[in-house]
Amino acid sequence: AQTVTQSQPEMSVQEAETVTLSCTYDTSESDYYLFWYKQPPSRQMILVIRQEAYKQQNATENRFSVNFQKAAKSFSLKISDSQLGDAAMYFCAYRPINSGYALNFGKGTSLLVTP
Amino acid sequence: GAVVSQHPSRVICKSGTSVKIECRSLDFQATTMFWYRQFPKKSLMLMATSNEGSKATYEQGVEKDKFLINHASLTLSTLTVTSAHPEDSSFYICSVGRGQETQYFGPGTRLLVL
Numbered sequence: 277a278q279t280v281t282q283s284q285p286e287m288s289v290q291e292a293e294t295v296t297l298s299c300t301y302d303t304s305e306s307d308y309y310l311f312w313y314k315q316p317p318s319r320q321m322i323l324v325i326r327q328e329a330y331k332q333q334n335a336t337e338n339r340f341s342v343n344f345q346k347a348a349k350s351f352s353l354k355i356s357d358s359q360l361g362d363a364a365m366y367f368c369a370y371r372p373i374n375s376g377y378a379l380n381f382g383k384g385t386s387l388l389v390t391p
Numbered sequence: 392g393a394v395v396s397q398h399p400s401r402v403i404c405k406s407g408t409s410v411k412i413e414c415r416s417l418d419f420q421a422t423t424m425f426w427y428r429q430f431p432k433k434s435l436m437l438m439a440t441s442n443e444g445s446k447a448t449y450e451q452g453v454e455k456d457k458f459l460i461n462h463a464s465l466t467l468s469t470l471t472v473t474s475a476h477p478e479d480s481s482f483y484i485c486s487v488g489r490g491q492e493t494q495y496f497g498p499g500t501r502l503l504v505l
Contacts, residue, residue: 378427
């Protein structure tokens with residue numbers, strides 16, 4: 277079974293600064309997908325970024341980027357120029373490459389953004 | 392991405408009654424739908440996976456007779472909590488998927504059983 281570990285229950289960052297959320301996972305598969313989802317107080321799950329394991333290039337979406345280290349099974353999320361609206365729970369998730377599989381979530385990191 | 396709706400957004404019911412939650416994919420034909428449960432300040436726990444026209448596959452520890460899932464079409468799945476009890480109070484979230492595409496989540500349903 278695959279496990280996803282987020283070792284930071286809470287993180288804090290000042291507005292306009294950069295923060296990195298960590299995620300490690302365990303799998304015996306060589307191909308898979310990794311995701312970061314954001315859950316604001318509304319509790320709507322929002323996809324932040326997605327990475328295919330067979331792609332060496334780190335995914336980037338505007339202010340959000342990942343550091344994907346496949347050998348180390350590490351998938352951290354970097355948020356640059358943090359904004360107040362970035363405050364939320366962030367979940368790292370793993371999914372096998374075959375279709376029909378659910379997401380396996382980490383426990384989440386609560387991000388606080390201070391003015 | 393896909394637009395997913397859930398109805399109702401919140402429901403309060405008496406202990407012993409049944410509650411049905413609908414999950415609709417508005418612009419996306421979902422071959423697979425997933426139901427998750429989330430406790431306050433906790434992560435999402437997968438309850439079951441349903442494929443259109445087939446019986447749902449339940450995760451270990453999830454009572455299939457208590458949480459009835461029906462996936463009658465490519466755009467609709469329902470979760471019925473039968474004989475609800477206070478411990479069933481939770482936030483229920485559905486997500487939809489098609490092949491290897493990214494899954495899209497509904498806004499969730501908050502259930503309170505008195």
